[in-house]
Amino acid sequence: MNTSEIAGVIAQYGSMDSTRDAILTLREAGFEDLEIYSPIPAPDLEEAMGIYHSPVRLWALIGGITGCTLGFLLPAGASLAYPLVTQGKPIVSLPPFIVVMFELTVLLTGIFSLFAMLVHARKPKLKLAPSYRREFSVDRWGIFVPADPGRRAEAERVLGETAALSLEVTA
Amino acid sequence: MPGRTPTDGGDGLMATLANRIDSRLRRGNPLPTLADANEDISRPILVPSWRYAALLSVVIAGVLLGGAAWAWQIYRGIGVAGINHPVGWGLYITLFVFWVGIAHSGTLISAILYLFRSGWRTTINRAAEAMTIFAVMTAGLFPLIHLGRVWYAYWLFPYPSQRMIWPDFRSPLVLDVFAVSTYFTVSLIFWYTGLIPDLAALRDRFRGWKSKLYGTLSLGWQGTVREWVHYRRAYLYLAGISTPLVLSVHSVVSWDFALSIVPGWHSTIFAPYFVAGAIFSGVAMVITLMVGLRFAFGLEAYLTEYHFENMAKLLLLTSLIVGYAYAVEYFLAYYSADPIEQESFLWRARGAYQGPFWIMVFCNVVVPATLWFRKIRRSIPALFVISIFVNIGMFYERFVIIVTSLAHEYVPSGWGLYTPSWVEIAILIGAFCWFYMWFLIFAKLLPTISIAEVKEHLEHGKEHGHAEAHAGHPGEYE
Incomplete structure (x- = not known):
């Protein structure tokens, strides 16, 4: 996913468990194309995203x-x-x-x-994604939901029901 | 680190964190956070201090001394070194074997303990891996120094040439080139891979040129799940291949000796004997360096008595193996009924080099035996002193194996003694300074403890309850 040109909603979480629950909720609501950020290795989140294998x-x-x-x-x-x-x-x-x-x-x-x-992993990369936040390498987990204006409200609503610490809409 | 499941061990770090939590509770601050780990570990990075500058100046002066001695040797020829017939391998090869050995425990801690899911490695693996790389960099200098005409070093590598001459792949010296260069490359890859997430954390912590520097080194790491999934796989495979590699490298080095017919060298026990000795000396060096880091950077909360006790146990175990190998060597000489072999070993203990021999026995067998006592295992000053003894003892072990065997071969007309020249001594000092110079640079530029691993354990402790995490759980493989 190229997040540099897509608008959407960024949610921040304080733990791996709450991020995993949010991913499952989002996927149930039909949001599949997510970008998940984690400061630590995240086998639970890989599983929640349905990623099991690496080439x-x-x-x-x-x-x-x-x-x-x-x-x-x-x-x-x-x-x-x-x-x-x-x-x-x-x-x-x-x-x-x-x-x-x-x-x-x-x-x-x-x-x-x-x-x-x-x-x-598409490295090296010169520029960080616009949806990336410094906190994601410290103590926050992040979910970026790319959503066009038509679905943005729905994405915000679903994320609002999770344990998100903050929500941010990117244009 | 990556690939760890939430039920992994980590009891060592949790013991650390238990102390930390207690002290924070006393200060009215209930729990350490991931941000604390980020801050505590990265705080000393790139912070200037006159003590550091003074220490770095001293070791750079030592490196210059060694470099000048090597330049003199290149200018005047290898005759300025003490090596001559019959002792053609002296201090240079001793130091090569010594430094390759030092490297080994870094890989043991980073790869083997990773595969065994030993949680206590978490806070020491980064510095131990760095030590491995710098030790191999130091070891790699000595075949070049020993060559004399260093500009012919490329002859060691197989390449098509007009002369149509190829190296002899049946020679352990050529096999050594492959073993040591592979070891260096794979250790470097393993270390760098582990550093990538931490470099990204530093990029985000700093501003300006520092942020740009670490941003470039982190290759644009963002910690996305898609990045982690490939990262964890690569890290696991690197750990998997490093494990047999570490055992192979010193085995190949030992065959430089064992494949000859020199009495004292021609032995089938050399490979395991050298590997155990390597881990023994390497753990001692890790202890020496970790005590220094702990005090210099105030990492007492992360490098606790628990970690040092575990390293002390490794030291005791490998000391026992090394002591057993010394005894078995003598038994084999006796049991072989070969008078030359018997004479060689008797001369080691009673001949001209009995001093180095008994220093070796005292430092490697007698002094580490004090580690049977728990109180000593948990005393950091005592461990520091013991680790220095072991460093000295292992240097003498390499010296005794190499020099005494060559000095006292088959016929009396072929006997002769060896004394290192000032050039060799200066290069010895330069080598130690070279190693510490790189370690000091590393300690100032990069996190000496893996930030991502520490945070992983903190998160695990937070989610699964401190008491549970403290008890530790058996790990699971993916």
Whole structure:
């Protein structure tokens, strides 16, 4: 959702529980496209929003498999390109290569996880959303309900029935 | 932190908060708030103080001393160092192994204790992770310093060249390059990922250029649920992969020795022996640094005796493992019926380097045994002193393993002693100052305690009742 161009209502909450209840109320009332802000990790709110999966897991797996494959191809290829027998071991000797395979598996899983997180969370972002408030990184939870003028009153009414500490209408 | 369910432990922090709540009640202020945590932890950041400036100046002077000694070594050649036949690995490799070891407990606390849902890690993991990164940065210097002709360091990396020469991937020294560089990169990613929400909190706390600085570093983090869901996954996977990584890195470092045929090195116990020693020395360094942070920044409410007691227990456990490894080494030498191996170990305890050997035993086995007493485990000054002893003892352990083995190999004509030169001593001082310089910079620029994690526990305590949270609950995996 691009909240930079949408008008709506911002509600602030003082706890995770009250925010979760508000999300459920809003979704029951037919408001699905919500932006939720939380100062702390929010598994309860993810559940309330119906978000259960993240594609980061797939990217982590792809990174791991890529790293493991590279971790074999690099030492095997290098050893074949410069076939010097050392310590009487075969040119392509798997046991020492397992260390490189393991390290590159870990390395690429980590790098892929980081970039997947950034890409899917749409980071880096130069400007904060207009619906973002400084309090959302301190001690407040926020719900932004994008609503055109026709539905704004209804959004305000539904939010007014929740435990919102404040309501703010953005044009 | 992320991925924690509301029923997670957190008893350590709750014990902290219990003290805090009590003190606030006495002052007529009933409950700590999330805003308090935000304010308390970020207060020392970017606040100038002459004490800090003086301390930073001292360590920078130390770094310059070490840098000058290294420059002299590059100018005159590696001959200015004391390493020579037969002891070709001296203080530089000792310090490499020592600093890689120091790094390990940071990952243990941040990753392994995270997966085990140990709530007490919450207030110490950030600084421990920072310590890991700075320790690896320090360790990484020593192979370069030891090389002598540092400008050929790139030969260690596999790259296609006109000479068509590739590194030998059967050599543990090449495997070490992969292990240490992977460890550094993944630790950095893990640390930075954990910092992102806190950087956003700092962005919102400050105004002007400070806000811009932290805003840039936080990459525009807003804490939306859609951000958290990806963040929590990434953090979980990073913790998951860091756990076997930390065990692998010092194992690979130990194989630098164990894969040779030098008596005293050629041993199958080296990998677990080195990993236990690494965690032992790392926990000691965490205690040393945390005591300093606690007093310098007034974080007594967050870093309590409870946290230090838990670290003391880890120290005691790893001390026992290390002490057992010392005994097993001697037993293996005896049981092998190999006169060279037996001579090597007898010489360690009775030869020219008996001083370092007995310092090692005293500092790593005898002194930590006092931690059996609860009173000592909960005494922060006592723990500080013990942690210094362990730091010294672990430095000597690396020295004893490396130097005594090389100095007393198979034939008497190959025996010889090693004494560090002034250049090596100056670089040793420079290395410690280099490490503390980065730590001091970190302590002034970034939150030394994870703000988001502390707030998560506060919220948990608020919603589920203080008494319940204090008791702690077994965590659940996602």
